[in-house]
Amino acid sequence: MAQLKGWREIPIGGLILEAGNAVEYKTGGWRAFRPVFGQAQCIHCFQCWLFCPDSSIMVDAENEKMVGFDLEHCKGCGICASVCPVNAKVIRQAGEALKRDDPRLCIRMIEEGKAE
């Protein structure tokens, strides 16, 4: 962790005077469930990228591909898995409620600490 500053060295009132610095705040440690991406199923629709509240979906813009998750910032909310149309299709075809880590899903939510 960076050296913490004294009260004379920081802006008053908790002001943050630089923009775009949320990237420095690593929130990945908050996660209880980790999203895992099934490359084979993905249709690269970018619904997860659109809905992710933390800009944690990494994309290859040039080739228009979803490439994975920024796990330093992803808090594991699971919105990506909820909005994934492939997940929806898999669940519908299965005809039953699937566990969040079912291997058939495109975006699976795996409990932190557990293997994929």
Next chain:
Amino acid sequence: MSKYEALTGDQAVATAMRQINPDVVAAYPITPQTETVEFFAEYVANGEVTTDFICVESEHSAMSACVGASAAGARVMTATSANGLALMWEVVYIAASLRCPIVMSLVNRALSGPINIHCDHSDVMGMRDSGWIILFSENGQEAYDNIIQAVRIAEHPDVLLPVAVCQDGFITSHAMERVEVYDDADVRAFVGTYRPKWSILDVDNPKTYGPLDFYDYYYEHKRQQVEAMEHARRVILEVADEFNRKFGRNYGLFETYRLEDADVAVVVTNSTAGTAKVVVDNLRAQGLKVGLLKPRVFRPFPAKELTDALRHLKAVAVMDRSIAFGSMNNAGPLFLELTAALAIHGVHIPIADYVFGLGGRDIKPSEIESVYRDMLRVAETGRVERLVTYLSVRE
């Protein structure tokens, strides 16, 4: 050219606000609001000010709007009273900690319950540790002068704290008195233009107000607030000095009245100090050496200066218009703080507290005289018989 007008305390404050012409006023328009906001709304409607007047649905929203406008870089004022202040509670602290130089007219009235709308100081004493600078005013003139000075104190770059300017509910807020109103241009020149250093409307330099601030930095921001309060001690006197040179009225941390050669004194704020001056004159005419000290600045508390002004006395009575329930002997807040100050600075004078006037109960000259007579006896015996007296309560 200044001119004398017959104004209520509320009108005097509204007049100061008109002359200051703040960028934003956010206030709740209904009870327990004072007439100040009604008068000011007329100035807005008549185009006498260019202020954006935000009429909100509660005092919590009023102070929230003030904080937002202040963060945007506006010069912001508001007015409230009693339970209105209580409803602002959460945001009162936020205004101070986000370092928003908001100026509030606070007409001191009793907190419910039972429901009461009349004068006492239970409202302001609740905010004494909130980080606001608190000024007291004896009459409409002082409220007017304090509001003008408050803008400069609040916005000083070394301070950047909100300021509450108090006066007594109904006793001075609704009573008409002679007030010297200075020339509009002179007041505007005195308050100057507010140049905020960190405006969120400065889109070329984006910044964040009010982010999460945990155990790693919150404490450092509180330490900064302490520093700002310490700077305020100096700035309040600098502003008072400049005000005196411009408008010819001398304000300090407190006012003393026939105190220098007195044996006993009463310490009391706001309008009751005016009544007490008459009592002092009457007793002086009888050859009794009595004096008065009227605190103007309650936050930051001028502990050392008060001690120096009182150290020659043989007995001191504090008159408190509120009770700090459950505190030492259920005394009043002013007494508790002053006794601590005297003790810390090694001054051991017999001292007693007189709680009075709760919920607007009248305080009569004869009652203040009885306090002085008690203290003259204490000065002789050197012994305080009753630490806290609830003056004129019916047994």
